[in-house]
Structure formats: C-alpha cells, structure tokens
Amino acid sequence: DAGVIQSPRHEVTEMGQEVTLRCKPISGHDYLFWYRQTMMRGLELLIYFNNNVPIDDSGMPEDRFSAKMPNASFSTLKIQPSEPRDSAVYFCASSRGTVNEQFFGPGTRLTVL
Amino acid sequence: AQKVTQAQTEISVVEKEDVTLDCVYETRDTTYYLFWYKQPPSGELVFLIRRNSFDEQNEISGRYSWNFQKSTSSFNFTITASQVVDSAVYFCALSEEGNYGQNFVFGPGTRLSVLP
Numbered sequence: 001d002a003g004v005i006q007s008p009r010h011e012v013t014e015m016g017q018e019v020t021l022r023c024k025p026i027s028g029h030d031y032l033f034w035y036r037q038t039m040m041r042g043l044e045l046l047i048y049f050n051n052n053v054p055i056d057d058s059g060m061p062e063d064r065f066s067a068k069m070p071n072a073s074f075s076t077l078k079i080q081p082s083e084p085r086d087s088a089v090y091f092c093a094s095s096r097g098t099v100n101e102q103f104f105g106p107g108t109r110l111t112v113l
Numbered sequence: 114a115q116k117v118t119q120a121q122t123e124i125s126v127v128e129k130e131d132v133t134l135d136c137v138y139e140t141r142d143t144t145y146y147l148f149w150y151k152q153p154p155s156g157e158l159v160f161l162i163r164r165n166s167f168d169e170q171n172e173i174s175g176r177y178s179w180n181f182q183k184s185t186s187s188f189n190f191t192i193t194a195s196q197v198v199d200s201a202v203y204f205c206a207l208s209e210e211g212n213y214g215q216n217f218v219f220g221p222g223t224r225l226s227v228l229p
Contacts, residue, residue: 033217043204043219056216091158098217099146099165099210104158 004105006092012111018080021108024073025094033102034067034077035091043091048098049075082112117207117220125226126195134190134223136205142166147181147188148206152222158204164188195227 005024013019025032033048047057052069060067064083069075079086089109093102116139126132138147149161162172164181172179176193192199205220 042221045217045219048217089156093158098208101148101160101163102217103160104150106157 004092004094004103006090006105006108008108009106010109010111012113013082014113015083016081017112018078019082019086019110019112021077021090021092021110023075023077023092023105025075025092026103027073029094029096029103030072031095031098031102032069032075033093033095034075035093036088037091037107038088046077079110082110084112086110087112117205117218119203119205119220119223121223122221123224123226125228127228128197129194130227131191131193132195132225132227134192134203134205134225136188136190136220138186138188138205138207140186140207140209142209144210146208146210148208149179149188149190150204150206150219151201152204153198153201161190161203192225195225197227197229200225200227 004026007022011019030051031048034046035043036046037043044059046059047067048055049069052072065079067077087110089107091104091107093104095102118137120135124132145166147164151159151161162179169181169183178191180189188205202222202224204222208217
C-alpha cells in the first residue's frame with residue numbers, strides 16, 4: 001500500500017487567498033483525521049471522519065476552516081480566507097477504527113505570507 | 114476530560130546512555146488505548162506501539178521497551194543504549210472508547226537529542 005498521500009507537500013500563499021489541502025487515506029481505513037502542528041500549540045486534532053461522515057469538528061479553529069470527505073478515498077481541508085497564523089504543518093491520518101494506530105501522511109507545510 | 118501529559122519537554126543524552134520518556138494520562142473510561150509515535154527531524158509521524166487498558170504486560174522491542182502501570186496512569190518509554198538516530202520528538206497518545214465517546218488526544222511531545 002502507498003500509505004496516506006497528501007498534496008501539496010508545500011504551499012506558500014498570500015493572506016486572503018483560499019488554500020485547499022488534499023488527502024488520500026489508506027484503502028480500507030474507515031477513519032480519517034486532520035491535524036495541525038505548530039511549535040506553539042503542538043499537534044492539534046482539527047476534525048475526524050468515520051465512513052466519510054464528520055464526527056467531531058470541535059478542533060476546527062474557526063469558520064474559515066472547512067473539511068469534506070466526498071468519498072472513502074479523498075478528503076480536503078480548505079482555509080478561506082487564509083491568514084498568517086494559519087501557517088503550520090497539516091497532517092492527514094487514517095486508521096481502521098479509532099482504537100487502532102493512525103497512519104500519518106507526510107504532511108503539508110503551509111506558509112501564509 | 115481525557116488528557117496526556119509529557120512533563121519532559123526536552124532531554125539530551127550521550128550516545129549509549131539509557132533514557133526514559135514519561136507519559137501520564139487521565140481518563141474516565143475503563144477501556145482505552147495508549148500509543149507512542151516518533152517524529153524524526155524529517156517530519157513524518159511513525160507509529161511505535163499500541164497498548165490497551167486491559168494489558169499491563171510490559172513490552173520490549175529491540176532497544177525499546179514500554180512500562181504500562183494503571184496504578185499510576187503511566188505509560189513510559191525506555192530506549193536502551195541510545196543512538197543518534199533515536200533523536201526525534203516522541204509523542205504519547207490516548208484513545209478512549211467508552212461511555213464518554215470516542216476521542217483521540219496526543220501529548221505535547223518530548224524532544225530527545227542523542228549526542229555522539
């Protein structure tokens with residue numbers, strides 16, 4: 001298996017622009033997670049899906065953030081409009097159930113100027 | 114609410130020393146799972162181990178060992194004869210599956226530097 005795939009690996013954008021991060025989970029995994037990692041706040045869970053349905057989005061920082069999972073093999077995290085404080089590494093992870101280990105993608109390093 | 118504490122922010126050791134990374138957790142559930150992940154300088158997160166709340170047996174995998182003690186709510190990680198390649202940030206994590214819903218939380222991480 002190719003593992004969790006994220007794109008792009010790096011994104012540099014200007015404040016106010018829309019940013020879309022993409023994730024392809026491991027085939028057969030029924031849970032998908034989006035995390036944000038910063039030096040100040042560490043690794044934060046933003047939202048997770050079970051069978052393509054959002055279960056808990058309490059970690060999404062504000063309405064500028066939205067996530068979708070239109071099918072079992074694809075998810076997006078969108079920031080609109082982006083702000084400099086959104087600069088971070090965004091990880092996608094997938095697992096078979098929440099009690100099993102999560103497999104992480106390589107992350108997307110987002111820089112908002 | 115569930116919580117994971119890794120009190121050691123940074124640790125530095127010299128190669129071949131043993132080092133223990135502490136993890137203390139809080140949960141109201143009787144069924145839960147504990148994890149350790151490694152994040153090397155390259156940035157990816159690598160799964161190391163999973164332990165459920167009903168299995169308090171210690172585990173050893175090569176130079177790595179884990180000590181799970183429910184009495185002190187701890188799940189500590191020891192690296193024996195550390196090597197430079199062990200330098201990374203190590204995260205402890207907790208997943209609950211019980212009366213209070215399903216949740217997954219990471220600790221703040223411990224940055225381990227192994228010096229040659």
